Amino acid sequence: MPAYTLSINGDTRVVDVDADTPLLWVLRDTLNLVGTKFGCGIAQCGACTVLMNGFAIRSCSIPVSAVGVSNIVTIEGLSQNGDHPLQVAWQELDVSQCGYCQAGQIMAAASLLSQIPNPTDDQIDSSISNICRCGTHVRIRKAIHLAAEKSRSK
């Protein structure tokens, strides 16, 4: 199997996997970073969202051979102590129900906030298309606004 040198959460990781292995499965099965979730495999649901050079991508649909030198950040690497404003806001507002989609939601929101620090509801609507089967959408919107506010007051 070919070896790939990846930058994951600031660390250099070398993996021996098939070229067509989606980044998602490299993260989960080879690197044991299970925070990034599998939901559909066809980039429809967003549960697998990670940051690639700061932008949200759906890791189920990018083969490891295409990652190259890009910096990948997963939910585990979003912050040192679980204290990214989104992580804090998510807990403060008790957003999660089953919790399965939430890492992906947070990564998508992190990408949005890094580009638009004060998004409107419309901007949230058009940027975050992740599926939440449990229906936490109202709290997700509120948590994004709260995180934006927290970032402003820092």
Next chain:
Amino acid sequence: MDTKISRRFFLKATSLAGGGMLLGFSFLANGNEANEEEATDLDFSLNPYIKIDPDGTIKLLAPNPEIGQGVKTSLPLIVAEELGVDWKTIKVELAPLNDVYGRQTAGGSGSVRGRFTPLRKVGAAAREMLVAAAAQTWNVSPSECTVEDGVVIHPAGRKKLTYGELVTKAVTLPVPEDPVLKDVKDFKYIGTNVKDVDAEAIVTGKPLFGIDTRKEGMLYAVVARPPAYGKTLGAVDEARALQVNGVKQVVKLKNSVAVLATLTWAAKKGRDALKIEWITSEKLESTAEHEAAFKEMLEKGASSPSREDGNVEASKSEASKVLDSWYEVQTLSHAQMEPLNFYADVREDKAELFGPTQVPGSVRDSVAKELGIPKENISVSTPRQGGGFGRKLMNDNGVEAALISAAAKCPVQVQWMREDDMQNDFYRPMAMYRYQAALSEDTLLAWHQSGVGIGRGAGGDSYLAGILPNYRVDSQGYKSNTPTGWWRAPGANSLAFPAESFLDEVCQELKKDPVQFRLELFEKAKTSPVRDLRYDPDKYISVVKLVAEMAEWGKNKPGIYRGFATWYSFGSYAAQVLDIQLINGKPRITKVYCAVNCGLVINQSGAENQVQGAIIDGICHALFPKVTFVDGAVQETNFHTYNFLRMKDAPMDIEVKFVPSNEAPTGLGEPALPPVAAALGNALFAATGKRIRKMPLMEQL
């Protein structure tokens, strides 16, 4: 709710080697008290609800599976309240399957309902034993002691002892059979906003779900199952599959083939490389033929009713007008966010099973039967689960994993792809309804509901049963080999849409206000019910009035189009007002108001989350997805064709209020879902003038 411990239970305290205290209920099959020796020998004594270590660590075990309905938080909260500990210091774990815990199913909105009083007693009994231990130590009366945050205090003597310091003595004391429970007004935690116990783990990506299982020696398995209902396994050529990098084994079961590999991706590629001949063994059915058959059956009519009061036919002929409307709800997949999976390690005469299931007991029992392993040698435990919605009331994912592990002779983590999940479901069945209402100039005289559905049919009563003197419901079943099962709020999730939409049609025709008309109907239910009433009209009135107040129903709100609906299910009452506004000419749900009567609310935050979630669940499935069978094969295999609600479709806001109540809690996982589709349909009528009677509604807009 039975508030006394039945003589079939007793609380048994057992010492742990090292001095911890464990408390649990014991079931005694014959109703006699077991002697001391029997109890401590039994395995179940090691699986209690409360573990207190001498160092002060307090661990609570949550006895029902956590599928996103919040019981991993709310059930321990009930124990902690009576136990008198500081909730912030508690650790919570999910309890494994064990007879000592009784019903460990997640379904029927039954966990909090069933456990509220028993869990209070578990906490209270432990508290009393700890207090007794302190009282003995200080040589005072227990009544002179108080408890605060895991500390027993003797105020007069200014003495304190922590639960950790007391536990070794406490376990030697008798277990109170009828402990004193707190007064509801003294609740410190119950009724407040409590964060989910896994909130931090979820947002930091910790391993929590079945899909995150990693155990020594396990192989991942991806399975090839029949591509259509009615097809069975024929010849299998696994040559190409075995050549895939990482694939170790191919295992054949009765009707499927599993590929086992060192990585999930390898197992999937291996499965995709199998060459399988699928044999058509039964009729291959299609949704189109179901629809045509349903129509024919409804036109023909049913031979006998499931309920009939008065004379509906006579009312129809006397009426000044008869409304006649046909409604249809679609086949639905469960689509819980975490695709099915399960871990099994089956050996010669024992099995360790771990995975997402709503029925761990059923998994154990079926595996015992299929593999001939004694039940006591099978352990089952569950992780946190990425949604349930009724899919995992079927035990197939657990049983299949056990069969694969047994055949492969190695531990296996079976992983379903989303397509596998959507194509192998126990669907919410399609149903068709015909409603007829006999109207006079100013009132509703008679109501006739006819339903057809796969399997047992499509019946059930609305609250009009018991109010209208002329009322008829009949249902016909249609035999199909497409599998059906329980989907969030079974029965109600189909029925409430046509029933509350049609009642809205009646209101439109009679020019009656929908809210006012319900209140009149429920008053009639109170004063002159027809035969038995299967609900409490006062509770219906409480939620209808509350939501009308919340939404300012009746007030002129330019640009806002509103729909109303109400429904009772699983012990609780929900009423909703749904607001639509046209934004750039397109309807957008701006707000939903919901009033719920569910007795005592345990966790305000969790409860509100459940209601908001059920509302969005109802909106999503009313609007977007459907399952179509063509020659036995499901057409919508993933989210590209199984259309789903996204943030831009979700209501801008959902306001929830609970009717204040000190009654024991009734269900909350499901009750807010049923009325929402009708509230939406009624709002769409107000906005567009178009009455939509077929789900998914989006296709008709």
